[in-house]
Amino acid sequence: MNQPSLPSLMGVFAHPDDESLLAGGVLAQHHAAGARTSVVTTTWTADSHRAPELAEALNVLGAGAPRLLGYADARNPASAPDGAVRLVDAPLDEAVGRLVAHIREVRPDIVIGHDALGQLTGHPDHRRAHQITLLAVEAAGLPHLHPDAGEPWQPAALYAATHSRSGVGRLGPLLQSVGKTLLTVPEAYVTTTVDVSPWAAVKMEAILAHRSEAARERPLPGLLARLPEPERDEIISTEYFTRLTPGPAPGDPHRLVG
Numbered sequence: 001m002n003q004p005s006l007p008s009l010m011g012v013f014a015h016p017d018d019e020s021l022l023a024g025g026v027l028a029q030h031h032a033a034g035a036r037t038s039v040v041t042t043t044w045t046a047d048s049h050r051a052p053e054l055a056e057a058l059n060v061l062g063a064g065a066p067r068l069l070g071y072a073d074a075r076n077p078a079s080a081p082d083g084a085v086r087l088v089d090a091p092l093d094e095a096v097g098r099l100v101a102h103i104r105e106v107r108p109d110i111v112i113g114h115d116a117l118g119q120l121t122g123h124p125d126h127r128r129a130h131q132i133t134l135l136a137v138e139a140a141g142l143p144h145l146h147p148d149a150g151e152p153w154q155p156a157a158l159y160a161a162t163h164s165r166s167g168v169g170r171l172g173p174l175l176q177s178v179g180k181t182l183l184t185v186p187e188a189y190v191t192t193t194v195d196v197s198p199w200a201a202v203k204m205e206a207i208l209a210h211r212s213e214a215a216r217e218r219p220l221p222g223l224l225a226r227l228p229e230p231e232r233d234e235i236i237s238t239e240y241f242t243r244l245t246p247g248p249a250p251g252d253p254h255r256l257v258g
Contacts, residue, residue, distance in 0.1 A: 007109030007156070007258040008036035011063070012099065012133045014087070014114060014125035015073060016044050016054035017210040017221055022119065022161035023112050024061055024203035025196020025239050026256060031062030032199070040067040040102050042095070042129045043087050044079045050212060057209035060202060069098045074124045088128050092135075095128075097146045099136035104150030109258040111137050115160040115242060117183040120168075120175065130160065134244070156258030157251070159241040164190045167240045170231060178218045189242045194255055197237040204236060 009030050013019045019027065019039045031037050039058055044050045046068055054066045071087035072080035080086075087095065103111065113133035118126035139145040141154030163171070165184045172182050196203065207221050208214050214221040224232050243251045251257050 006030045006033040006035045007256065008107075009038070009256070010103065010106055010108035010111050010155075011037075011039040012042070012111060012113040012129060012136075013039065014042050014123065014129040016041055016050045016057070017207065017213050017219070018114070018119070018126075019054075019063070020057050020061065020203060020206035020210065021220055021236075022114075023239060024057075024206045025199045025236070026112070026194055027061045027063050028199035028202040028206075029194070029196060030256075036106070036108070037061070037063045038067060038102075038106050038108065039063045040069065040099060042069045042099075042132065043071050043073045043125055044068070045070050045072070045082055045084050047081050048079050050079070050210070053210045053212060057206040060206040060209055067102050069095065071095070074128075088124050092132070095132045096135045096139055097149055099132055100140045100146045101149040103136060103140040103155065104153045107153045108155055110157050110159060110256055111155045112159045112161060112241070112256070115162040115185060117162075117185060119161070120163055120171075120183055121180050122183050133158070157256070158244045159192065159256060160244055162190060162240050162242050164240065167193070167238070169235065171235050174223050174227075174235070175220070178223065180218070185242065190240050191243045191249065191251060192241040192253055192256060194239045194241070195237065196239050197233070200233050200237045204232065207236075 074088045114126045114130040213219040214225045
């Protein structure tokens with residue numbers, strides 16, 4: 001039986017590994033169905049040690065080569081050996097313009113990014129990436145904004161990867177066990193819940209490609225790597241999203257649609 005046709009996806013995430021952890025399943029799902037997929041990463045530069053890991057993870061997911069905005073992680077100077085400015089310190093219009101250029105080049109049907117809370121832990125890079133993505137998705141379709149960034153293109157939909165309290169499940173205690181915060185959205189904000197269990201093995205392979213994080217104790221890749229497979233698969237086999245167009249809006253409750 002043929003899979004239904006699926007729209008093209010672009011993920012926009014703050015750090016290498018966010019794409020695999022938050023949307024690795026839908027990226028693999030859409031790639032398997034023949035849809036174009038890509039990922040823009042807002043922090044960690046091409047000469048950092050995590051860039052090759054990101055390239056490997058994206059290859060596993062079928063999401064092409066890394067697309068880097070070239071900013072530094074707010075909490076890690078090693079993210080930019082070339083001395084690039086931190087994402088949280090970058091001029092907003094500059095960062096939006098860099099992302100607009102990628103959107104106009106790739107021309108995705110759907111863009112996926114972080115939620116407004118900063119993805120469970122409230123990392124400042126996650127929140128800044130959310131703000132930039134909101135602005136860039138709208139700006140990409142307006143010819144008078146960032147005219148040097150390519151021909152205008154308006155994605156059909158923007159989704160924020162997110163978690164409600166009920167959707168956190170075993171992930172909550174896992175993060176709290178290493179002292180991390182747990183920020184969740186109201187249940188009504190989750191408009192789309194995708195079963196990605198058929199792609200769980202691919203998703204986990206992509207997560208583990210981020211070897212420097214999987215080798216550490218506190219980052220989520222490391223926490224997942226040390227779990228028994230059934231418990232790990234339970235955590236990674238469902239992905240949650242809020243459709244933002246520009247606020248929570250109805251769509252198909254079980255898959256991403258443009």
